[in-house]
Amino acid sequence: MTANNSASASSADTPMIEVEGLNKWYGDFHVLRDIDLTVARGERIVVCGPSGSGKSTLIRCFNHLESHQQGRITVDGVTMTQDIKRIEQIRRNVGMVFQHFNLFPHLSVLDNCCISQTWVQKKPRAEAEKTAREFLERVQIADQAHKYPGQLSGGQQQRVAIARALCMRPEVMLFDEPTSALDPEMIKEVLDVMVELAQDGMTMLCVTHEMGFAKTVADRVIFMDQGQVIEQAPPQTFFNHPESERTKLFLSQILGH
Amino acid sequence: MTTRTEMIEARRPPDMRRGAVGWLRANLFNGPLNSVVSVITMVLLAMMLWPMAKWALIDADWLGSTREACTGEGACWVFISARFETIIYGFYPDPERWRVDIVLAMLTLLVAWLAIPRLPAKRWVGAFALVGFPIVAYVLLIGGHFGLEVVPTREWGGLMLTLTVATVGIVGSLPIGVVLALGRRSQMPLVRSLCVVFIEFWRGVPLITVLFMASVMLPLFVPTEVEFDKLLRALIGIMFFWSAYMAEVVRGGLQAIPSGQEEAAKALGLGYWRRMGLIVLPQALKLVIPGIVNTFIALFKDTSLVLIIGLFDLLAIIRAGLTDSNWLGFATEGYVFAALMFWVFCFSMSRYSQYIERRLHTGH
Numbered sequence: 315m316t317a318n319n320s321a322s323a324s325s326a327d328t329p330m331i332e333v334e335g336l337n338k339w340y341g342d343f344h345v346l347r348d349i350d351l352t353v354a355r356g357e358r359i360v361v362c363g364p365s366g367s368g369k370s371t372l373i374r375c376f377n378h379l380e381s382h383q384q385g386r387i388t389v390d391g392v393t394m395t396q397d398i399k400r401i402e403q404i405r406r407n408v409g410m411v412f413q414h415f416n417l418f419p420h421l422s423v424l425d426n427c428c429i430s431q432t433w434v435q436k437k438p439r440a441e442a443e444k445t446a447r448e449f450l451e452r453v454q455i456a457d458q459a460h461k462y463p464g465q466l467s468g469g470q471q472q473r474v475a476i477a478r479a480l481c482m483r484p485e486v487m488l489f490d491e492p493t494s495a496l497d498p499e500m501i502k503e504v505l506d507v508m509v510e511l512a513q514d515g516m517t518m519l520c521v522t523h524e525m526g527f528a529k530t531v532a533d534r535v536i537f538m539d540q541g542q543v544i545e546q547a548p549p550q551t552f553f554n555h556p557e558s559e560r561t562k563l564f565l566s567q568i569l570g571h
Numbered sequence: 572m573t574t575r576t577e578m579i580e581a582r583r584p585p586d587m588r589r590g591a592v593g594w595l596r597a598n599l600f601n602g603p604l605n606s607v608v609s610v611i612t613m614v615l616l617a618m619m620l621w622p623m624a625k626w627a628l629i630d631a632d633w634l635g636s637t638r639e640a641c642t643g644e645g646a647c648w649v650f651i652s653a654r655f656e657t658i659i660y661g662f663y664p665d666p667e668r669w670r671v672d673i674v675l676a677m678l679t680l681l682v683a684w685l686a687i688p689r690l691p692a693k694r695w696v697g698a699f700a701l702v703g704f705p706i707v708a709y710v711l712l713i714g715g716h717f718g719l720e721v722v723p724t725r726e727w728g729g730l731m732l733t734l735t736v737a738t739v740g741i742v743g744s745l746p747i748g749v750v751l752a753l754g755r756r757s758q759m760p761l762v763r764s765l766c767v768v769f770i771e772f773w774r775g776v777p778l779i780t781v782l783f784m785a786s787v788m789l790p791l792f793v794p795t796e797v798e799f800d801k802l803l804r805a806l807i808g809i810m811f812f813w814s815a816y817m818a819e820v821v822r823g824g825l826q827a828i829p830s831g832q833e834e835a836a837k838a839l840g841l842g843y844w845r846r847m848g849l850i851v852l853p854q855a856l857k858l859v860i861p862g863i864v865n866t867f868i869a870l871f872k873d874t875s876l877v878l879i880i881g882l883f884d885l886l887a888i889i890r891a892g893l894t895d896s897n898w899l900g901f902a903t904e905g906y907v908f909a910a911l912m913f914w915v916f917c918f919s920m921s922r923y924s925q926y927i928e929r930r931l932h933t934g935h
Binding site for chain 1: 830834836837838839850853
């Protein structure tokens with residue numbers, strides 16, 4: 315299904331995501347300003363910055379949960395337009411994990427993982443369940459498959475949400491502050507899953523404040539403020555030798571306590 | 572500074588008063604003031620309920636078929652039993668009433684089948700209830716095919732008419748209401764405006780006006796050779812009227828679903844109709860079950876308004892019986908019985924909706 319018009323473009327050397335001159339406004343408010351960004355296949359990127367800096371908005375543009383007014387976004391060789399067919403084609407290739415999990419509370423954990431497989435990928439139910447169990451196993455929650463999301467802890471829910479996104483076998487995963495709504499003791503179980511995913515070679519874009527995660531797995535850290543990319547560097551350079559004053563201030567604030 | 576070395580075992584709560592005596596003490600007699608209030612309330616209840624029970628049950632006349640059976644002490648239910656058939660069938664011709672029986676039996680069976688979760692093949696039974704049953708019911712009730720005698724709708728009446736109007740109204744207004752609610756939240760200005768105008772128009776006029784317009788005014792506007800059935804016109808009016816209410820109930824549910832639900836569904840690649848049908852509507856409708864059933868109950872009771880356009884529903888047929896010169900003076904029995912019939916249907920809907928709410932609860 316994804317092969318028809320992206321096949322030629324999505325060879326191994328084209329970037330996973332390419333953003334050129336991206337601008338976005340909410341009314342008169344300029345949220346994203348002249349963003350240029352290339353994400354290579356298999357690259358792990360952590361996006362950080364103060365709240366309201368546009369980092370969530372940026373990654374939400376990559377699967378068109380937000381629309382942009384200027385610039386070009388290409389995901390896996392498919393350029394984003396207003397055409398819903400094309401948007402849905404991109405969405406099938408992009409997994410997303412949200413701050414508030416956004417599991418479907420009326421469906422069991424297993425059904426949460428099967429719904430897009432059966433309705434979007436049109437897989438037979440048995441095959442979808444097999445894939446779902448496989449990924450639930452990977453996030454170590456297979457024994458909860460028949461429970462409802464409301465019966466799970468926050469950390470468990472977020473792991474289910476990761477499994478749900480993985481079931482579509484996406485090319486890239488977007489994480490929008492996946493640990494911000496969790497109790498401290500549950501953050502680790504989610505981060506462990508993310509680290510494992512990174513080690514398996516998944517292309518990942520994570521908006522997060524978990525600097526430990528950034529240090530261990532990120533290939534690149536992007537710092538955003540006021541809708542623009544202020545600085546991007548490998549974590550080593552970013553944390554030890556930040557260049558801009560804004561970055562230094564931000565790092566001193568989040569690492570200082 | 573203290574350090575606990577051993578964890579505390581869970582213990583039973585203290586002094587559990589169980590059984591009927593425990594319940595009475597906890598709920599009715601927990602303190603002097605509450606005991607006095609309880610006693611006074613019970614005395615008042617007994618004073619009200621006793622004469623009622625005496626009239627309706629103990630002194631009542633149950634057997635017989637003529638007025639002579641009524642002794643005059645309590646209620647004379649012979650009045651009801653003597654005209655029971657009319658109450659059920661209206662003026663539906665006697666030899667054809669088996670057709671109504673079949674339709675009512677099918678309706679009961681289908682509703683029961685769909686309402687009891689244990690029974691299998693819901694999808695097929697549901698499909699038949701929505702597609703096959705209306706056709707069968709139409710063919711049987713109206714007639715004109717397969718050698719069945721035509722029974723015009725002006726001869727319909729009583730409970731069968733009430734159930735026809737209520738069923739068509741309920742089955743029609745919910746899906747139309749859902750579509751209107753979705754339309755009112757649409758991104759497309761034209762669709763949105765159309766839905767807003769439709770909803771606000773039908774919600775802004777009284778049902779009586781709708782029925783009058785359907786029966787009196789509509790014939791003025793359409794050419795005389797096009798003859799709409801009066802019942803059909805009333806049904807369409809009732810369906811549209813209640814679908815406007817339903818739309819707002821459903822919209823309330825849609826608005827209560829966090830936007831994250833739709834975003835997650837979008838991110839998984841689900842298109843608009845699947846997002847609505849699989850994710851948003853199941854949650855929204857579950858949330859507004861009380862509102863939906865409230866509307867159903869109001870609809871069911873308001874079916875009796877069709878009497879003002881000359882259709883004889885359950886209430887109207889009982890009222891008509893009151894003017895029977897052989898049976899003057901039994902208005903109380905008639906109205907009590909009518910009220911009881913309406914109450915049984917409405918109360919069943921209410922109880923069933925509570926059961927479904929409990930069943931659909933998934934712990935969030």
